[in-house]
Amino acid sequence: MNKQIWLSPPHMGGTEQKYINEAFDSNWIAPLGPNVTAFETAIETFLEQECYVAALSSGTAAIHLALLLAGVKQNDEVLCQTFTFAATVNPVTYLGAHPIFIDSEPQTWNMCPVLLEKAIKERIAIGKKPKAIIVVHLYGMPAKILEIVALAQKYKIPLIEDAAEALGSTVNNQQCGTFGDFGILSFNGNKIITTSGGGALICKDKASKDKAVFLATQARDQAPHYQHTQIGFNYRMSNVLAGIGRGQMEVLRARIKARRDNFNFYKKALQDTSLEFLEAPFQFTSNRWLTCFLVPSYQIREKIRLYLQQQNIESRPLWKPMHLQPVFKNCISYENGTSERLFNLGLCIPSGSSLTSSERNRVVEVLKKRLGFK
Numbered sequence: 001m002n003k004q005i006w007l008s009p010p011h012m013g014g015t016e017q018k019y020i021n022e023a024f025d026s027n028w029i030a031p032l033g034p035n036v037t038a039f040e041t042a043i044e045t046f047l048e049q050e051c052y053v054a055a056l057s058s059g060t061a062a063i064h065l066a067l068l069l070a071g072v073k074q075n076d077e078v079l080c081q082t083f084t085f086a087a088t089v090n091p092v093t094y095l096g097a098h099p100i101f102i103d104s105e106p107q108t109w110n111m112c113p114v115l116l117e118k119a120i121k122e123r124i125a126i127g128k129k130p131k132a133i134i135v136v137h138l139y140g141m142p143a144k145i146l147e148i149v150a151l152a153q154k155y156k157i158p159l160i161e162d163a164a165e166a167l168g169s170t171v172n173n174q175q176c177g178t179f180g181d182f183g184i185l186s187f188n189g190n191k192i193i194t195t196s197g198g199g200a201l202i203c204k205d206k207a208s209k210d211k212a213v214f215l216a217t218q219a220r221d222q223a224p225h226y227q228h229t230q231i232g233f234n235y236r237m238s239n240v241l242a243g244i245g246r247g248q249m250e251v252l253r254a255r256i257k258a259r260r261d262n263f264n265f266y267k268k269a270l271q272d273t274s275l276e277f278l279e280a281p282f283q284f285t286s287n288r289w290l291t292c293f294l295v296p297s298y299q300i301r302e303k304i305r306l307y308l309q310q311q312n313i314e315s316r317p318l319w320k321p322m323h324l325q326p327v328f329k330n331c332i333s334y335e336n337g338t339s340e341r342l343f344n345l346g347l348c349i350p351s352g353s354s355l356t357s358s359e360r361n362r363v364v365e366v367l368k369k370r371l372g373f374k
């Protein structure tokens with residue numbers, strides 16, 4: 001049997017172990033420490049904009065803190081992209097707030113600015129001005145972020161940018177995660193770089209970062225004893241894991257290149273088939289975290305998926321939109337059918353930065369065979 005080809009496995013660069021060893025040698029195993037600071041600085045440098053980054057235990061924790069910093073409270077409404085992974089939306093419910101789902105547009109597969117404005121206007125008209133917007137750059141493709149920033153500013157609503165899948169993606173050469181009031185990153189095991197588990201919050205000013213770090217370390221007041229005047233969380237990244245992050249930052253550009261190469265390879269090799277790849281709009285660059293395509297029907301999608309599985313090739317349908325999730329069935333949504341169509345017709349194929357050319361060729365051969373090309 002052929003060796004398993006995974007969708008997006010971790011890919012270490014080589015120096016991660018060195019930074020972990022430093023943490024061990026200095027006994028800096030406790031949270032915080034030099035690796036955390038160096039990892040944060042490396043991210044800030046990469047992002048090229050003035051920003052302040054807090055390394056956290058997960059991307060989900062980063063979204064939770066961003067919502068808190070944006071002032072979201074119980075019973076508030078938060079406008080969320082529906083086409084995403086549940087982690088984008090779950091933290092809204094941790095605060096007792098209500099997600100309202102906004103469908104996508106077909107050019108980027110991300111939040112539709114037209115529907116967003118419709119929702120903002122309607123909610124304001126009934127006296128329920130949304131307290132935050134969460135936009136996502138799904139699969140690494142930037143959302144129409146300039147239009148969404150303009151709407152957030154026009155209506156004075158804090159904007160949170162979920163760039164968990166989009167580290168290194170840009171619009172007009174500006175990095176995703178730096179457009180909103182807050183940006184979030186994830187370093188979970190399947191992301192473009194990983195710390196095995198981890199995330200980061202990107203802030204526009206130092207005061208916000210300080211507040212985030214305060215909340216992430218149990219909200220401890222300045223005092224010789226342990227004193228608390230508000231509820232905190234245990235969300236900081238550990239110094240050991242930040243060591244992995246430091247090593248991964250050194251290879252990030254190579255990882256982006258490898259993922260983009262995968263996409264270009266697949267697109268070219270499959271250009272004569274019925275598979276449809278998402279092109280980046282002018283001035284948009286996707287890190288191509290996962291290569292995805294659309295097929296003509298749900299039945300064909302399932303045939304391809306099951307055939308790949310038989311051949312030991314991992315693939316995955318596109319994210320199931322949140323407004324179709326049983327857990328969110330009572331939430332309000334603004335729909336246009338785009339995300340549902342993407343969910344029915346889309347598939348992600350192996351896209352890791354460690355994918356070899358013989359593995360890529362095997363994926364293409366199997367796809368072509370199933371599509372009836374050979």
Ligand SMILES: *Cc1c(COP(=O)(O)O)cnc(C)c1O
Nearest residue numbers: 058059060085087088164186188
């Ligand atoms: C991975 C991911 C997250 C959550 O990050 P974790 O680090 O796994 O908590 C959030 N949003 C999106 C779109 C993601 O893909």
